[in-house]
Amino acid sequence: MAKVILQTGASRIVLMDSISYINESDQGAFVVSGSHGGTSSARYALAVPLAGVVFNDAGIGKDNAGIAGLTMLDAQRIPALAVAHTSARIGDAADTWEHGVISACNVSAVARGVRVGMAVREAAEWVLREGGFFTAEDAEGEGER
Secondary structure, three states, X not given: OXXXXXXXXXXXXXXXXXXXXXXXXXXXXXXXXXXXXXXHHHHHHHOOOOOEEEEEOOOOOHHHHHHOHHHXXXXXXXXXXXXXXXXXXXXXXXXXXXXXXXXXXXXXXXXXXXXXXXXXXXXXXXHHHHXXXXXXXXXXXXXXX
C-alpha cells in the first residue's frame, strides 16, 4: 500500500495514503502520508525510525488536534510537517506530494530549512539534504526518474 517514488543512494521517498501502512521496510524513508497529523498518526510514525514524515493538517481543529503529532515526533528529533487541508486531499498521498503546501512543521523540520508555505517536494528536499540523506547530485537527477 506504499509506493516508493524516489530512491537515490540513502534517499527514499515513500507515499502512503494512511500512515497505518508503515512497516519496518520504510525505515529511514521520508514518508508522505495522507493521514491527519494527530497523536494517533504520530504513534504509527514513531514505530519506525524515519528521515521525516508529512501529514495533512485536517483543518487543524480544536486544541490543534490535527497537528498535535508534530510535537510528539519532535521529541524524537523527527522532522514532521503538515500540509494545509485546502491544498491536498486528506487520505491521498499522491495529491499531497503533487499539490501539498506546508501549513505547520516542527522544530526539527525548521532546523533543516523547512518553512510554512513551501511545497511538499521542496520541503522533502530540504529535510533529506540537511539530514545527510540527499545530495545536490540527487536533486539534479530527480527530474530524470
